[in-house]
């Protein structure tokens with residue numbers, strides 16, 4: 001009888017608790033970054049990959065990393081990456097900077113965007 005209850009409890013944990021934990025971990029901004037951005041962007045200063053380093057991105061002027069080969073569109077965009085501007089850009093990169101060479105369709109989940117942007121603000 002005791003064994004049976006323990007097995008039921010173990011199954012309950014596996015069926016409900018583990019997926020719930022996975023969901024909340026996935027929703028964390030650093031994980032959103034890891035899943036969507038890290039392939040092209042480093043969070044560290046001075047490390048350029050396919051995309052420019054995102055260190056200090058919140059408050060930074062667009063197209064301002066010296067020596068990074070920006071598209072003409074980004075080089076001339078003349079934006080400041082405030083949180084609301086990042087929110088717009090990350091919803092639809094082409095919608096904000098038409099012609100950007102950032103090959104990313106946008107992050108459609110508003111909650112993930114907001115968690116991601118909170119994470120970006122810690123990169124300083």
Ligand code: HEC
Nearest residue numbers: 036037040050051052062063070071074100101102103104
């Ligand atoms: C496939 C590669 C790729 C992915 C994925 C990608 N980016 Fe980019 N990103 C780029 C490139 C390339 C640029 C430069 C764009 C240009 O010059 O038009 C860029 C530019 C940017 C800029 C402007 C930087 C500046 O210095 O003005 C921001 C902000 C940015 N990306 C954020 C993100 C975030 C956050 C994610 C994840 C949600 C992401 N990017 C995903 C390649 C990528």
